[in-house]
Amino acid sequence: MEKNKLQVTFLGAAGTVTGSKYLIENQDQRILVDCGLFQGLKELRNLNWQNPPIDVATIDAIVLTHGHLDHCGYLPRLVKLGFKGMIYGSAATVEIAKIIIADSAKIQEEDAERANQHGYSKHEIAKPLYTLDDVAKTLPLFQNAPLEKWVQVADDFEVRFQLNGHILGSTFIEVKVNDQVLVFSGDIGQEKDVMLRVPLKPKQADYLFIESTYGDRLHQKQDTLAYLEEKINSTIEKGGTIIIPAFAVERAQVLMYYLYQLKMQNRLPEVPLIMDSPMATDMVHLFQKFHDFHQLSHQECAAIFSTFKMVGDHGASKKVVASDVPKIVVAASGMATGGRVLSYLAKYIGDENSTILLVGFQAEGTRGRQMLDGCHEVKMYGKFFKVRAEIGSITGLSAHGDQSDLLNWVNELQEAPKKVFIVHGERQASDAFRVKLMDQYHWNIEIPSLYQTVVLD
Numbered sequence: 001m002e003k004n005k006l007q008v009t010f011l012g013a014a015g016t017v018t019g020s021k022y023l024i025e026n027q028d029q030r031i032l033v034d035c036g037l038f039q040g041l042k043e044l045r046n047l048n049w050q051n052p053p054i055d056v057a058t059i060d061a062i063v064l065t066h067g068h069l070d071h072c073g074y075l076p077r078l079v080k081l082g083f084k085g086m087i088y089g090s091a092a093t094v095e096i097a098k099i100i101i102a103d104s105a106k107i108q109e110e111d112a113e114r115a116n117q118h119g120y121s122k123h124e125i126a127k128p129l130y131t132l133d134d135v136a137k138t139l140p141l142f143q144n145a146p147l148e149k150w151v152q153v154a155d156d157f158e159v160r161f162q163l164n165g166h167i168l169g170s171t172f173i174e175v176k177v178n179d180q181v182l183v184f185s186g187d188i189g190q191e192k193d194v195m196l197r198v199p200l201k202p203k204q205a206d207y208l209f210i211e212s213t214y215g216d217r218l219h220q221k222q223d224t225l226a227y228l229e230e231k232i233n234s235t236i237e238k239g240g241t242i243i244i245p246a247f248a249v250e251r252a253q254v255l256m257y258y259l260y261q262l263k264m265q266n267r268l269p270e271v272p273l274i275m276d277s278p279m280a281t282d283m284v285h286l287f288q289k290f291h292d293f294h295q296l297s298h299q300e301c302a303a304i305f306s307t308f309k310m311v312g313d314h315g316a317s318k319k320v321v322a323s324d325v326p327k328i329v330v331a332a333s334g335m336a337t338g339g340r341v342l343s344y345l346a347k348y349i350g351d352e353n354s355t356i357l358l359v360g361f362q363a364e365g366t367r368g369r370q371m372l373d374g375c376h377e378v379k380m381y382g383k384f385f386k387v388r389a390e391i392g393s394i395t396g397l398s399a400h401g402d403q404s405d406l407l408n409w410v411n412e413l414q415e416a417p418k419k420v421f422i423v424h425g426e427r428q429a430s431d432a433f434r435v436k437l438m439d440q441y442h443w444n445i446e447i448p449s450l451y452q453t454v455v456l457d
């Protein structure tokens with residue numbers, strides 16, 4: 001590469017919301033911003049099996065915006081392929097990422113085993129993308145990075161992490177290289193969140209890489225407490241159960257916060273409140289450990305989390321599923337792509353008295369999206385299940401900012417970026433956001449495609 005040349009390659013989350021991976025290279029070094037797994041549509045998931053078009057052993061370091069699977073879930077695969085550098089993130093991000101990749105390896109090992117046993121894999125022998133052994137080799141590479149301080153991650157690369165209000169520990173990342181500042185938004189939270197701190201904003205960006213998950217819409221204004229109260233009470237009156245598939249990290253905790261509020265205000269029927277997700281329980285501990293990253297007090301945390309029966313091992317989970325007592329269950333995964341929520345859905349999705357409440361973004365190709373779109377049946381464990389339960393959507397709890405939050409997030413930039421790249425969105429969302437951003441700021445904007453390389457000068 002020519003001297004002083006800089007380039008970025010979009011190895012994921014370009015034209016889609018998952019698989020975030022941005023490779024930044026100058027003449028001597030290369031770092032990766034995020035290292036996420038592709039999720040959702042099969043054609044996307046298949047990309048996880050396609051090795052990145054570079055020698056991964058030459059990547060000097062990885063920096064993580066946050067601990068969600070679609071931002072860190074490819075790490076063990078990259079280590080398996082030869083990556084040996086350090087992986088930097090905020091202290092909470094590092095803890096969350098460790099939990100997420102271990103869980104992901106376990107699910108992949110179990111899925112492969114089940115597919116092989118029941119013969120419903122289309123491949124000859126189903127294999128996991130990576131195993132718990134690969135995770136064990138990844139863990140020593142993690143390094144906590146301080147917030148709001150420049151950190152040198154390679155000779156030519158300095159980075160700075162600042163909270164952006166999406167999940168516990170989530171940040172946007174500024175990268176200083178070759179006298180340029182590149183800003184990667186990560187996933188931007190809503191301006192107001194009941195638990196997290198207000199998102200910080202960038203002041204300077206020569207090049208801006210901004211997400212656009214909700215770039216084409218505004219969140220519906222919903223009185224979340226009233227909505228939950230109505231759905232829960234009407235379901236329990238019919239003798240049904242409420243199943244809430246929730247992201248263990250961390251809409252599950254926000255839901256716990258809201259359900260706790262309803263309980264305190266005597267607006268809930270006397271039924272068990274159940275949290276069936278070991279990972280969500282781990283997250284509860286992280287909220288108690290990392291008080292600097294959110295706005296709840298020790299007492300509030302303890303009171304909220306003790307309102308729930310936390311289900312432990314698989315045996316305990318099976319008992320709760322088997323019981324016919326009406327209840328409110330929060331379980332992962334949030335888009336019903338896997339996890340314990342599937343065994344509850346298998347039991348209750350065909351029950352017209354029960355209700356399934358979806359929370360937040362449901363990506364294309366996921367069961368959550370199918371339910372939201374009104375599909376009459378859903379496939380789980382290799383079988384079709386008729387959808388008879390009521391399907392609801394809690395719209396006010398998104399971990400993502402909407403179009404106006406995204407537009408406001410860039411309003412403290414003192415000068416126009418040389419170029420803005422809109423990433424991390426389905427095509428329609430990215431394009432609608434491009435039009436609004438152009439209209440409001442008149443910047444030079446591009447929507448890159450997957451595996452595209454752009455030269456920055």
Ligand SMILES: [Zn+2]
Binds near residue numbers: 066071166187
């Ligand atoms: Zn995220």
